[in-house]
Amino acid sequence: MNDPKTHPAKAFRAAILHSLANPTDVGLEDSYQYFEDGILVVADGHIVSVGYAEDILPTLDASIEVVEFKDKLITPGFIDTHIHYPQTGMIAAYGEQLLDWLNNYTFPEEKRFADTDYAREVAIQFLDELARNGTTTALVFGTVHKASVDEFFQEAEKRNLRMIAGKVLMDRNAPEDLTDTPESGYEDSKSLIEKWHNKGRLLYAVTPRFAPTSTSEQLRLAGKLLKEYPDVYMHTHLSENLQEIEWVKSLFPDSKNYLDVYDQHNLLSSRSVFAHGIHLCEGECTRLQETDSAIAFCPTSNLFLGSGLFPLAEMEAKGIKVGMGTDVGAGTSFSLLQTMSEAYKVLQLQGKKLHPLKSLYQATLGGAKALSLDHMIGNFESGKEADFVVLDLHATQLMKFRIEHAHSLEDKLFVLMTLGDDRTVCDTFSYGQSIYSTHHV
Structure with missing residues (x-):
């Protein structure tokens, strides 16, 4: 370095x-x-x-x-507030909405990250691609494999990048060879935090994939990690797809809404970033604002998967922090310039304007604020x-x-x-x- x-x-x-x-x-x-x-x-x-x-x-x-x-x-x-490095190899996968896309493309690709050499190869390709597109900071999903995050951090450290990443926590509703347990997920995450968090410019994010792939016990232990390490991040998905929201309701019948699943397990804070947040109710917006949690607006992937149109103006009017994310591989470009172009179109479809100076803000200082890093970058x-x-x-x-x-x-x-x-x-x-x-x- x-x-x-x-x-x-x-x-x-x-x-x-x-x-x-x-x-x-x-x-x-x-x-x-x-x-x-x-x-x-x-x-x-x-x-x-x-x-x-x-x-x-x-x-x-x-x-x-x-x-x-x-x-x-x-x-x-540029600051990318939501991206999956293991999905580099299946970007531009044809013709599905979220849940089928995960099962048909994402999970088969992520299984390959049990191979450390492959994880390293993709990490190098991924970080090179970010640099080619002018992205200097990203909030990054790994896979369920601890080694995938180790390899990512090693490569990011060589480049002296300000990066945030974490091991995926996923103990149900996924292929058996892509699941951990609440205990192993907790121990692996703890070990990675001790090794990488605040090492140079690197930071760690506790990373449950999304509510449907974690049991209540796993989410509880994720909350325990946040309490034990109060300056780490929490990174997950929220209200991306209507079918997904119905699934969450059936899996967590005692929760008021999708966000409440995370809230009940103490996962909301100024260092919590929720990707998408397209279909939020009033109560969810209130809690995001009260806890200073952030949303990553991912226009390219929202259009690609047919998920919906993110109501940027409404979210900001409610005082919610918003960053911008490419969400590769559902997003079809590493370029935040192209993501800004898609964001403009998403707003146009809602009868709104997105000024270019506002777009630049979202991709730089706005992203830094969403990540609580605006005192350092942006x-x-x-x-x-x-x-x-x-x-x-x-x-x-x-x-x-x-x-x-x-x-x-x-x-x-x-x-x-x-x-x-x-x-x-x-x-x-x-x-x-x-x-x-x-x-x-």
């Missing part, structure tokens, strides 16, 4: 854009900073300063290298960790042509989000160091 302290301060010059706050709360004008000709100064893996080149350049020590990116835009690294405030991405506004002939006809920042940003993909990312930096580049930096 590279030690950033062995690298001198460096300055990066390009157009620079980052979010300062949620546009919904403060209005568009006060929600961001944009420097058409900007400088980002980085040292020891952290942001030193950001501003206009004409203001910062005269203050820089002559020894500081200035790297210039022409026709490029620097933004904070924008370019001085002292934050230096995770950032360099985007090429001329990545394709069509983008170049369209950008030349764009007359405002908002217009350029919308083009970037609508036409952009992994080709748009030319450099990704984690903790101040390049982890992906299409050229030599």
